[in-house]
Each structure stands twice: as C-alpha cells, then as structure tokens.
Amino acid sequence: xxxxxxxxxxxxxxxxxxxxxxxxxxxxxxxxxxxxxxxxxxxxxxxxxxxxxxxxxxxxxxxxxxxxxxxxxxxxxxxxxxxxxxxxxxxxxxxxxxxxxxxxxxxxxxxxxxxxxxxxxxxxxxxxxxxxxxxxxxxxxxxxxxxxxxxxxxxxxxxxxxxxxxxxxxxxxxxxxxxxxxxxxxxxxxxxxxxxxxxxxxxxxxxxxxxxxxxx
Numbered sequence: 001x002x003x004x005x006x007x008x009x010x011x012x013x014x015x016x017x018x019x020x021x022x023x024x025x026x027x028x029x030x031x032x033x034x035x036x037x038x039x040x041x042x043x044x045x046x047x048x049x050x051x052x053x054x055x056x057x058x059x060x061x062x063x064x065x066x067x068x069x070x071x072x073x074x075x076x077x078x079x080x081x082x083x084x085x086x087x088x089x090x091x092x093x094x095x096x097x098x099x100x101x102x103x104x105x106x107x108x109x110x111x112x113x114x115x116x117x118x119x120x121x122x123x124x125x126x127x128x129x130x131x132x133x134x135x136x137x138x139x140x141x142x143x144x145x146x147x148x149x150x151x152x153x154x155x156x157x158x159x160x161x162x163x164x165x166x167x168x169x170x171x172x173x174x175x176x177x178x179x180x181x182x183x184x185x186x187x188x189x190x191x192x193x194x195x196x197x198x199x200x201x202x203x204x205x206x207x208x209x210x211x212x213x214x215x216x
Contacts (some may be wrong), residue, residue, distance in 0.1 A: 017096045024089040033084045038075045042068055 052061035061138040119127075 015096075017092060017099075021089060021092050021096070024085055024092065028082060028085045031078050031085065035075060035078050035082070036082065038071050038078070042071055044073070045071075 045064050049061040049064045052058075052064065164195070
C-alpha cells in the first residue's frame with residue numbers, strides 16, 4: 001500500500017557543479033558587501049582625522065589614519081579575492097557548458113552509429129549500383145525510342161495528336177448547340193388556354209352590351 005500511495009522521489013537535477021557555482025556567487029556577494037562597508041568606514045575615518053587635527057589632537061588623528069591604512073590593505077586584498085572568485089565562477093560555468101556540449105556530441109555520435117548500422121557499406125553500394133543501372137537503362141530506352149522513329153513517324157504522331165484534338169472539339173460542339181437552341185425557344189404562356197378563351201368571350205359580350213346601350 002505504501003508503494004502504491006507513496007509519492008515517488010523526484011530526482012534532483014541540481015548537480016555538484018551547480019552547487020559549487022552557487023557557493024562561489026554567494027561568497028562573491030559577501031565580498032562586495034564587505035568592500036562597501038570598508039569603503040564607507042574609510043570615508044568616515046578621513047573626516048574624523050581632519051576633525052581631530054583641528055582640535056589639536058594629532059596623536060588621535062595619526063591613530064585613525066593608521067587604522068585607515070590597514071583597512072585600505074584589507075580592501076585591496078578583498079579586490080584580489082573578488083577577482084579570483086569571479087574568474088573561478090566563470091571557469092566553472094564554462095566547464096559545465098563544455099560538459100553539456102560533450103554530452104550532446106556523445107548522444108549525436110551514438111545516434112549516428114545506430115543510423116549507420118541499419119545499412120552496411122555493401123548494401124549501400126548495391127543500392128547505388130541498382131539505382132545507377134536503372135537510370136542508365138531508362139536512358140537507353142529513351143534513346144532507342146528516339147532513334148527508332150523517322151521524320152515521317154514523327155509527322156504521323158503529330159497528325160494523330162491533331163486528329164484526337166479535333167475529335168474532342170467536335171464532341172463538345174453539340175452540347176454548345178443544344179444550349180443555344182434552348183435559348184431561342186419561345187416563352188411558354190403563363191395563362192391556361194381555356195381561361196384565355198373565356199376571358200375573350202366575356203370581353204366580347206361586354207362590348208356588345210355597350211353597343212346596344214349606345215344605339216338605344
């Protein structure tokens with residue numbers, strides 16, 4: 001049950017090189033903060049020494065300046081250490097990149113070996129020979145066909161081609177003629193013949209009644 005419901009431990013992708021780079025960068029940041037703190041102290045010590053000299057306290061001013069000198073030496077040492085840390089960090093990061101490149105080359109080389117293992121050199125040469133033979137054979141057939149036909153044969157081929165084109169054109173003409181005939185047919189009357197005759201008779205009776213009324 002524990003194996004079923006228990007969470008599988010995810011393998012960490014953080015390498016030893018990554019941890020080393022992180023530690024180097026942390027040390028670098030600490031050194032930079034240390035440098036800022038010393039620089040701030042140096043500026044203050046200079047002002048303190050000036051104040052002591054104005055007050056006539058030369059020995060105290062000398063002591064402050066000696067302290068300042070020592071801190072300047074510490075600052076110089078910190079600069080050198082910071083430079084070394086920066087260089088070491090860059091070298092380690094570049095080494096990680098080189099490792100990744102080498103791993104990529106190794107994987108690519110293995111994939112290439114597997115791809116090359118699919119076909120042997122003999123099989124590839126056989127395929128190339130068969131392809132070459134097929135191309136040459138097709139070329140020979142084309143040359144034989146071209147050489148076997150005379151000028152008269154070529155003219156007969158063109159004549160037969162023209163005949164087929166004319167035949168296809170002729171077959172297409174009746175369909176076009178039927179379309180034209182359909183366009184020339186008279187319009188079909190919309191009224192029924194019996195209705196039209198009844199309307200004419202009614203109109204005739206109406207005219208007769210009007211004539212009788214006028215004569216009366």
